[in-house]
Amino acid sequence: MIKAVHLSKHFGNVKAVDDVSLHIHKGEVVCIIGPSGSGKSTLIRCLHGLEVPDSGELYVNDKLVDFSKDTTKDLAHIGFVFQLFNLFPHKTVLENLTLGPVKAGGVPQKQAEETAIKLLTRVGLAEKANDYPASLSGGQKQRVAIARALCQSPEVILFDEPTSALDPEMIGEVLNVMKELADEGMTLAVVTHEMGFARKVADRVIFVDGGKIVEEGTPDQIFDAPQSDRLKLFLSQVIHM
Amino acid sequence: MSAFERIFTPENMQFMVKGAGYSLLVAICALAGGSVLGLLAAMARMGKNKIARAIANVYVEVIRGTPMMLQILLLYLGGPVITRTLFHYVFTPNPILVGTIAIAINSGAYSTELFRSAIQSVDKGQWEAAKTIGLTHKQTLREIILPQAFKRILPPYINEFIVLIKDSSLLSTIGAAELLQRADVLGAKFYNYLLPLLFATVAYLVMTLTISYFARRLERRLAESD
Numbered sequence: 001m002i003k004a005v006h007l008s009k010h011f012g013n014v015k016a017v018d019d020v021s022l023h024i025h026k027g028e029v030v031c032i033i034g035p036s037g038s039g040k041s042t043l044i045r046c047l048h049g050l051e052v053p054d055s056g057e058l059y060v061n062d063k064l065v066d067f068s069k070d071t072t073k074d075l076a077h078i079g080f081v082f083q084l085f086n087l088f089p090h091k092t093v094l095e096n097l098t099l100g101p102v103k104a105g106g107v108p109q110k111q112a113e114e115t116a117i118k119l120l121t122r123v124g125l126a127e128k129a130n131d132y133p134a135s136l137s138g139g140q141k142q143r144v145a146i147a148r149a150l151c152q153s154p155e156v157i158l159f160d161e162p163t164s165a166l167d168p169e170m171i172g173e174v175l176n177v178m179k180e181l182a183d184e185g186m187t188l189a190v191v192t193h194e195m196g197f198a199r200k201v202a203d204r205v206i207f208v209d210g211g212k213i214v215e216e217g218t219p220d221q222i223f224d225a226p227q228s229d230r231l232k233l234f235l236s237q238v239i240h241m
Numbered sequence: 242m243s244a245f246e247r248i249f250t251p252e253n254m255q256f257m258v259k260g261a262g263y264s265l266l267v268a269i270c271a272l273a274g275g276s277v278l279g280l281l282a283a284m285a286r287m288g289k290n291k292i293a294r295a296i297a298n299v300y301v302e303v304i305r306g307t308p309m310m311l312q313i314l315l316l317y318l319g320g321p322v323i324t325r326t327l328f329h330y331v332f333t334p335n336p337i338l339v340g341t342i343a344i345a346i347n348s349g350a351y352s353t354e355l356f357r358s359a360i361q362s363v364d365k366g367q368w369e370a371a372k373t374i375g376l377t378h379k380q381t382l383r384e385i386i387l388p389q390a391f392k393r394i395l396p397p398y399i400n401e402f403i404v405l406i407k408d409s410s411l412l413s414t415i416g417a418a419e420l421l422q423r424a425d426v427l428g429a430k431f432y433n434y435l436l437p438l439l440f441a442t443v444a445y446l447v448m449t450l451t452i453s454y455f456a457r458r459l460e461r462r463l464a465e466s467d
């Protein structure tokens with residue numbers, strides 16, 4: 001579905017993403033883990049053109065993405081959920097959801113609203129449709145952001161540390177929504193620090209360090225039988241007790 | 242007859258109120274003209290075209306680095322010299338018209354920075370989120386960025402309007418018949434400057450305080466989504 005081939009991205013002298021190749025298949029849940037500054041966020045942002053790679057190729061459904069042009073249309077059916085939600089503060093929850101389908105997708109307003117309400121119900125926030133984002137809790141904001149991504153009728157949703165900015169008691173509600181999506185067969189790629197989620201929900205876990213994929217495998221392989229020293233060290237640091 | 246009764250006759254009051262009307266008109270036209278100049282210059286400063294960027298930079302720096310009084314005199318007294326020398330065209334400029342243009346050019350330089358900083362202060366994540374839901378650059382500006390920038394710009398923008406109402410008094414020096422100039426005329430006529438100047442004081446305050454009152458109400462309404 002999404003295939004990255006020899007992707008690289010530098011910031012100054014720092015190789016944030018260093019020659020990474022990665023294939024996300026339909027229906028698969030891929031979790032990307034790694035230490036801070038390992039390049040995992042840059043990697044997932046490259047998959048939606050939020051960072052333009054310096055070199056390498058990106059294919060979406062076997063079609064090469066041309067970064068020299070505006071990629072917005074090519075990547076329209078890839079959802080993206082940000083660490084800091086990035087909801088539109090001057091629009092109501094419902095408007096946040098309908099804006100993309102109506103303005104970019106040409107969906108009639110009424111139909112877009114019906115879909116939006118359905119998706120809000122799915123993330124348990126239908127009663128917040130006419131509220132502004134500022135009145136929501138962090139967990140609610142992120143669930144709205146997920147519903148907004150779903151409004152694009154995405155073939156895959158990319159998550160960039162969706163729970164890192166949340167208070168601990170709100171992490172569960174967001175992870176539950178993500179797990180439901182996974183159970184329904186949605187393709188997900190998730191950059192996360194939630195090892196429990198990765199272990200339970202992921203089909204494949206990718207460990208990134210220094211801008212490279214160091215190790216990848218099933219959750220059992222990664223968490224119970226890590227091969228590389230770097231992964232062993234990382235796991236010993238993040239999994240307490 | 243007291244000085245008060247001699248000066249504040251219905252005709253003189255009407256004369257002064259009309260002056261206040263001109264002051265307000267100058268400020269409104271200068272603000273509108275300045276906004277157009279400011280938005281163009283702000284776009285030029287943020288854009289990729291080097292020549293446009295350089296022109297906008299010079300405009301902002303030259304205007305902000307010189308007194309407004311000088312700019313008004315240059316345009317009013319210097320303008321006819323230029324047309325005479327270049328086109329052998331002699332004319333007597335209308336002080337209100339030329340003065341308003343000068344103030345608009347001045348205000349535009351300050352608006353440039355206002356617009357630019359407001360647009361750039363909108364979080365980068367807003368552009369990114371708009372991109373992920375498929376909006377084009379233009380749609381993002383119109384639907385996401387400018388509405389948020391507008392909210393931020395409103396307080397300093399209203400302030401600019403109030404500044405312009407006060408700055409319009411500079412046109413009294415080139416003989417434009419606005420509020421301060423008319424107070425001056427009445428003062429000279431009745432050998433009493435105090436009362437006409439006090440009248441002008443009250444008139445300026447009525448205009449500026451009314452505007453800030455409505456600005457605060459508008460701001461509160463816009464703040465609903467915060």
